[in-house]
Amino acid sequence: MFWAGALILMTVMVGLAANGVRQIRRGQVTAHRRSMSRASNLVVLFLLSYLVKRVWIGAEDLDPWSQTALANLWIHETMVAGMLISGGSALYRGRQLARTRRATGSADDPPAEPAAIRKHRLAGWIGVVASALGLLTACGVLAQIFSLFG
Numbered sequence: 001m002f003w004a005g006a007l008i009l010m011t012v013m014v015g016l017a018a019n020g021v022r023q024i025r026r027g028q029v030t031a032h033r034r035s036m037s038r039a040s041n042l043v044v045l046f047l048l049s050y051l052v053k054r055v056w057i058g059a060e061d062l063d064p065w066s067q068t069a070l071a072n073l074w075i076h077e078t079m080v081a082g083m084l085i086s087g088g089s090a091l092y093r094g095r096q097l098a099r100t101r102r103a104t105g106s107a108d109d110p111p112a113e114p115a116a117i118r119k120h121r122l123a124g125w126i127g128v129v130a131s132a133l134g135l136l137t138a139c140g141v142l143a144q145i146f147s148l149f150g
């Protein structure tokens with residue numbers, strides 16, 4: 001049950017991130033920020049629920065898992081780690097961008113450094129792609145877990 005809920009949460013999170021990219025491409029900075037912040041909040045919610053699950057229920061028994069299922073799990077965990085690190089960096093840099101003319105459109109605010117924009121976009125894209133690949137491999141993880149209960 002826990003992992004089915006986690007997959008639903010991750011699907012909503014990836015949907016918000018994809019919407020956030022669509023919004024910034026339409027010049028909708030506030031909507032982009034809102035979507036990406038909501039996606040980040042869902043990631044934090046997942047991490048907290050995972051900690052509770054680990055303390056309360058413990059870790060999954062990986063002994064019956066096939067080599068292929070274990071390889072998929074490790075790829076999944078690597079994508080999730082990439083999403084956390086790069087997405088976190090994009091959020092931090094996005095909050096800095098939020099104070100610049102690039103986000104506010106106001107001449108009263110300082111212009112954004114081109115390097116700051118480049119780094120935000122790069123971290124953002126790595127975060128978004130890693131989250132999508134994390135979702136894809138999560139489907140394989142859930143299929144493996146269900147197959148053990150089948």
Ligand code: HEM
Pocket residue numbers: 017021024025029032033036037040086087088090091093094095097098102103117120121123124125127128
């Ligand atoms: C405080 C939150 C955020 C703000 C204010 C913000 C703001 C912006 C702005 C102004 C741009 C356009 C940069 C340009 O090309 O001139 C941008 C692009 C982008 N942002 Fe954010 N961002 C935020 C959070 C995030 C997060 C958390 C992610 C992903 C994890 C993200 C992913 C992206 C991506 C992928 C692009 C490039 C889109 C493209 O290729 O056109 N942003 N963001």
